Amino acid sequence: MKRYRKYILNKLLWFVVTFVCAVILNFVLPRLMPGDPVAAIMQKATAGMTSQSGVQKVYEQYTELFGTNKPMFQQFLLYVRNIFHGDFGISFSQYPRPVADIVKSAIWWTICLQFPAIIVGWLIGNTLGALAAYLKKGFDKVIMPVSILISNFPAFGMAIILLVIFAVKLKWFPTSGGYGFDQIPNFSWHFIWTVIIHYPLPFFSIVLISIGGQAIGMRSMSIYELNVDYVKYSRFLGIRDRKIVGYVFRNAMLPQVTGLALSIGTMVGGALVAEIIYSYPGLGTTILSAVLGQDYPLISAVTLIITIMVLVATFAIDIVYGFIDPRIKAAQSD
Amino acid sequence: MKHTIQQVFHSPKFVVGFSIFMAILLTVLVYPLLVPGDPLEIIGQGTFFPPGVYVNVYDTLRSPRYTLMLDEATANRIASKLSREDRLAMKDYLVAAGIPALEIDPSNTVKLLDQWVNTYDPDTELAGMTFAKVRYYQRLDASLEGLLSLEGISIAKIDPETGALKETSAISQADFVNINEVANVRVLPLGTENFGRDVLKELVKATGVSLKIGLVAGLVATFIGLTLGLLAGYIGGIVDDIIMFFTNLFTVIPGIVLLILISFSIGQDKRGAVTIAVVIGFTSWVWTARAVRAQVVSLRNRDHVNLSKLSGHSIAHIILTDILPYIASYVVMAFILQISLGILTEASLSILGLGPRTTEVPTLGLMMNWAMIYQAQILGKWWAYMPVIVTIALVSFSMNLMNTGLDQVFNPALRE
Numbered sequence: 107m108k109r110y111r112k113y114i115l116n117k118l119l120w121f122v123v124t125f126v127c128a129v130i131l132n133f134v135l136p137r138l139m140p141g142d143p144v145a146a147i148m149q150k151a152t153a154g155m156t157s158q159s160g161v162q163k164v165y166e167q168y169t170e171l172f173g174t175n176k177p178m179f180q181q182f183l184l185y186v187r188n189i190f191h192g193d194f195g196i197s198f199s200q201y202p203r204p205v206a207d208i209v210k211s212a213i214w215w216t217i218c219l220q221f222p223a224i225i226v227g228w229l230i231g232n233t234l235g236a237l238a239a240y241l242k243k244g245f246d247k248v249i250m251p252v253s254i255l256i257s258n259f260p261a262f263g264m265a266i267i268l269l270v271i272f273a274v275k276l277k278w279f280p281t282s283g284g285y286g287f288d289q290i291p292n293f294s295w296h297f298i299w300t301v302i303i304h305y306p307l308p309f310f311s312i313v314l315i316s317i318g319g320q321a322i323g324m325r326s327m328s329i330y331e332l333n334v335d336y337v338k339y340s341r342f343l344g345i346r347d348r349k350i351v352g353y354v355f356r357n358a359m360l361p362q363v364t365g366l367a368l369s370i371g372t373m374v375g376g377a378l379v380a381e382i383i384y385s386y387p388g389l390g391t392t393i394l395s396a397v398l399g400q401d402y403p404l405i406s407a408v409t410l411i412i413t414i415m416v417l418v419a420t421f422a423i424d425i426v427y428g429f430i431d432p433r434i435k436a437a438q439s440d
Numbered sequence: 441m442k443h444t445i446q447q448v449f450h451s452p453k454f455v456v457g458f459s460i461f462m463a464i465l466l467t468v469l470v471y472p473l474l475v476p477g478d479p480l481e482i483i484g485q486g487t488f489f490p491p492g493v494y495v496n497v498y499d500t501l502r503s504p505r506y507t508l509m510l511d512e513a514t515a516n517r518i519a520s521k522l523s524r525e526d527r528l529a530m531k532d533y534l535v536a537a538g539i540p541a542l543e544i545d546p547s548n549t550v551k552l553l554d555q556w557v558n559t560y561d562p563d564t565e566l567a568g569m570t571f572a573k574v575r576y577y578q579r580l581d582a583s584l585e586g587l588l589s590l591e592g593i594s595i596a597k598i599d600p601e602t603g604a605l606k607e608t609s610a611i612s613q614a615d616f617v618n619i620n621e622v623a624n625v626r627v628l629p630l631g632t633e634n635f636g637r638d639v640l641k642e643l644v645k646a647t648g649v650s651l652k653i654g655l656v657a658g659l660v661a662t663f664i665g666l667t668l669g670l671l672a673g674y675i676g677g678i679v680d681d682i683i684m685f686f687t688n689l690f691t692v693i694p695g696i697v698l699l700i701l702i703s704f705s706i707g708q709d710k711r712g713a714v715t716i717a718v719v720i721g722f723t724s725w726v727w728t729a730r731a732v733r734a735q736v737v738s739l740r741n742r743d744h745v746n747l748s749k750l751s752g753h754s755i756a757h758i759i760l761t762d763i764l765p766y767i768a769s770y771v772v773m774a775f776i777l778q779i780s781l782g783i784l785t786e787a788s789l790s791i792l793g794l795g796p797r798t799t800e801v802p803t804l805g806l807m808m809n810w811a812m813i814y815q816a817q818i819l820g821k822w823w824a825y826m827p828v829i830v831t832i833a834l835v836s837f838s839m840n841l842m843n844t845g846l847d848q849v850f851n852p853a854l855r856e
Contacts, residue, residue, distance in 0.1 A: 120688075128693050135698070136705040254844070258836040260784050262791055262808065263829035266817050274818060281818050368691055375696030379788045383812065390792075393700065397793040405704055409697045416694050 113428045121421045128413045132406060133185050137178075160202070194407035199399025205407045208392060211291075213411060215284050216388035219305070220377045221419070223312035228366055230313065231320025236355050238321065239328030249321060257318025261376030265311040265383035272307060279307045282385035308384045312377045323365055327358040360431050367423040371416045378412070444769075447849050454845025460838035464831070468648040471641075479645035479802060483626075484636030487814065488821040491631040491639075496624035501595060501609075503617040513613065518549055521583055527552065533577060534559055536569075553588060556581075631823045633807070634814035643827055646802040650783050651835070653717040653803065657782030660721025662728055662775045669732025670759055674740060680733075687729050695723045699785065703794040713796040713803060720785045721778075728774045735767045769850045773843050780839035787832055804828050 188194070194205035231253075238249040256264070273281040285291065285300045331337070331354045340350045381390030389408050396404035448454055472479075527546040535541050537559050545551060562578055592612040596605040619625060630639035672683035690698075702719050703711060739745060739762075748762045783804065789795050790805025791812060807828045811817070816824035 124689055124692050127689050131693065131698070132701065135701045254840055255833070255837060258780070258840050259833050260787055260829065260836075262788065262812075263833060266825060266829060270817055270820075270822070274820060371692065371694030371696070375694055375788065378696065379791050382791060383817070394792055397700075397704065402704075405700065409701055413693055413697050417692060420692050 110428055114425060117421060117424045117428070121417060124417055125414070128417065129186065129189065129410070130182075132410045132413070133182055136402075136406070163196075163202075189410070195403035197396075197401055197404050199395060199401040199404065205403045208404060209389075209407050209411055212387060212389050212392045212408075213415075215386060216378075216381070216390070217415070219308055219381070219386060219388060220312060220374060223309050223377065224316055224366075224370065224373050227313040227316030228320050228362075231317040232324045232359065232362055234317065235321035235324025236328050236358065239325045239332060239358075240351060246325075250325065253318045253321040253325075255318075256314060257322060259315065259318075261311070261315050262379045262383050264315050265308070265380040268307055268311045268314075269383060280304055284387040304384075304386075308380060308386050311380050311383075312373075315376055315380070316373055319369070320362065320365075324358060324362055327361055328355065331355075331358040360427070363423060363427050363430070367420045367427070370419050370423070374412065374416055444849075448846060451845035451849050453841050453848065457838040457841025457843075457845060460834060461842065464647065464835060464838070465651070468644055468651065471644045475641060477641065479641045480637060482636045483638060484632035486636060487632075487634045488816065488819065488824060489628065489632040489636070490821075491629055491823050492627075493619075494626045494628060495619060495622055499623040500617050501611075503621045503623075505611070505615045505617060507612070507614050508616045509614055517613075518587060521587055522549070526580055529576070529580070530556055537564075550588065553584065556584065630827055631821075633824045634810055634816070639823055639827065642802045642807065643804075643831065646804050646807050646828075647831055647835070649713055649801045650786060650804040650832075651779075653713055653720070653786050654779040654782035654835075656714060656717035657720040657724065657785070658775050658778035660718055661725040661778045661782070662771060663725075664722070665725035665728025665774070666732055666771055668725070668729040670736055670763070672729070673733040673736025674755070674759060674763065676737075676740070683729070684733070687726055687733075690723075690726045691730070695726075695785075696788070698723045699789055700792065700794060703789060708797055711795070711797050713801055716786060716789065716796050717782065720782050720789075724778060724781060724785065728771070728778065731770065731774060732767060735770055736763060739763055739766055769846065773846050773850075776839050776843050776846075780836040783832065783835055804832050 192206050194209065197203050197205050197208055200208060234249055234253070238246040238253075269281060273279045280300075280303060284304050285297060291297065337350055337354060340353075341347075378388075378390030378393065381388045382394050385391055389412060393405065393408055395401070396408065449458075524546075530552060531541075531544050531546050534544050534555055539555060539559060544555065560577070560581055562581065590613065592610050592615075594607045595609050595611065596607045598604070599606050628638055628640070630643065633639050633642065668683050668687070672680040672687075699719060702723075703716065706715060706719075745758060745762050748758050753761075786795065786803060787805035787808055790803060790809045793809065795805045795809060796803055808825060811821075811825040811828070814824075816822075
């Protein structure tokens with residue numbers, strides 16, 4: 107257990123370092139641009155607002171929040187303190203709603219949609235890839251081109267095609283939103299039913315997108331692994347094929363787990379765009395409305411939240427990986 | 441070198457991908473020469489004109505007329521005004537209005553129209569009918585007027601002095617014009633989009649711009665990735681640690697987040713296509729850097745590199761002559777992938793509303809963005825978004841096919 111602790115501590119340290127860097131980037135990037143950031147923000151903000159007292163209030167809020175007259179370092183401390191208090195300021199486009207409130211209502215939709223979808227897509231993709239590598243012949247000839255084609259499909263393209271076929275033409279599912287348009291989120295059966303009926307289309311479009319790339323990766327990993335010496339040796343020894351294949355796929359699987367940790371950021375990016383196509387009330391749609399409303403505080407908060415989500419997911423996968431790969435044990439005990 | 445290229449062109453996958461890509465590239469280059477004009481010119485007043493041949497009505501009336509006696513003309517005319525759905529909807533209305541269902545035959549046009557004219561009354565409201573349905577029946581009723589009449593139509597001019605209408609000519613139902621003799625005919629193979637622009641023309645231009653964006657993004661990403669990968673892999677030590685720290689950092693921090701932050705900060709007015717391309721390049725070098733580093737690390741201690749070191753060659757010389765040629769194939773493959781990734785990223789970014797500014801050039805992503813904002817997908821205006829999706833998919837499919845082909849040539853283990 108001691109070795110695992112070392113591994114996990116190592117990963118935890120890395121997680122903290124990345125987290126700090128992400129926060130710094132979120133702070134620095136917008137300020138690297140030429141010109142006075144708050145003036146630019148104010149210009150954008152006031153362009154979208156009609157109420158004069160609202161403009162005044164946002165301005166006061168901002169001078170206070172950013173403390174623009176203070177040196178950069180103090181501004182940063184202020185920024186970090188605000189984040190830890192969960193205070194992201196007040197939204198420009200949905201004034202006077204606090205940003206934290208908007209993010210809070212959107213984040214669960216995204217988490218409940220994307221993570222199950224990515225995991226399911228990953229599982230199906232790996233199974234198909236492994237089967238393609240093992241069965242070869244006809245199965246491989248079908249799965250491979252289809253996977254290549256699907257993995258090249260832009261995330262939004264897949265979402266639109268599913269939407270047009272199943273929602274617009276066949277009318278099996280609603281075209282947009284995360285729940286019935288006549289509903290206010292609550293815990294009635296009717297509301298839950300509308301949530302369920304809105305779920306499958308965005309879910310499957312994300313699943314389909316993640317399948318292709320994973321299948322291709324798993325196929326080449328498995329082909330490589332099937333030709334390694336230990337497999338040939340085991341065949342000579344007369345060990346049953348079934349048993350060998352079990353080992354082969356376990357070994358081929360491990361890089362795929364790391365692959366998932368590394369590519370989860372990209373996948374989330376694609377899924378965010380898919381959300382927009384369905385006007386799913388998650389973070390992707392929030393970004394779009396924030397961009398359209400020139401809502402700087404909202405964008406800054408949403409990007410930070412997405413980064414944190416991805417970091418936590420990566421960390422979790424790393425931890426799981428440490429438990430399933432026996433070589434980690436060996437590497438750490440050296 | 442010549443041998444390698446020959447080998448590459450023997451790979452069927454590469455050849456297919458290459459042909460698709462070349463076909464797209466040729467279209468982008470040749471089509472504007474064949475159909476000149478500003479791709480962003482707004483020609484349609486109104487949104488989403490369906491694809492087809494547009495014939496000027498005014499010119500048609502003034503073109504020479506030919507009489508063709510075609511038996512199916514009347515049937516075609518009725519069919520174009522009265523579809524199967526319309527007939528069934530009429531039946532529904534008649535049934536709701538109290539006529540027994542057995543007496544209604546939707547396929548018998550004369551009888552159906554007769555029953556319709558006698559029964560339909562725009563002012564009576566039937567129970568349970570939505571407003572949209574009421575309006576639908578009103579439109580249907582208006583379009584049915586005079587459907588079965590056999591007379592022609594008069595064309596009249598207003599007399600400028602008296603203000604009275606004066607018939608100048610009459611058109612019978614058997615009159616035809618030859619489309620070659622009509623002065624103004626415009627083919628819109630993919631209709632128009634929400635602003636009233638010719639979709640095909642815009643699409644060709646947008647594909648060109650998107651390819652350029654992909655190319656610039658790919659070049660930037662490959663250059664940064666290659667440089668960092670070479671430095672980290674060859675020099676090693678503290679340089680390696682620092683570079684790998686940043687590489688790992690940017691692997692976990694999602695690229696889309698950086699893109700959103702940077703492009704939002706640049707601001708709508710300063711976001712040109714090239715700026716976006718460079719930004720995309722700056723956020724997607726990570727994979728190239730990782731891969732190049734891994735390759736260089738395995739090359740670093742090969743005999744020929746050590747020999748070169750002993751001969752006193754400079755680091756630059758060693759990297760250029762002893763290392764680069766070995767990873768060149770890999771870098772080319774990564775470059776191809778970066779191009780297609782750049783095109784996809786631009787599209788995603790544009791859908792988020794953070795693409796290049798809209799006034800100068802179209803890009804594939806911007807076309808998608810507009811189609812989505814105008815809800816083309818829900819209105820069933822497939823020509824506004826489907827060609828764009830297909831183009832993006834084809835471009836990236838061809839690139840990936842080329843890549844797989846190259847992979848099989850350079851990595852014999854992957855060959856079947």
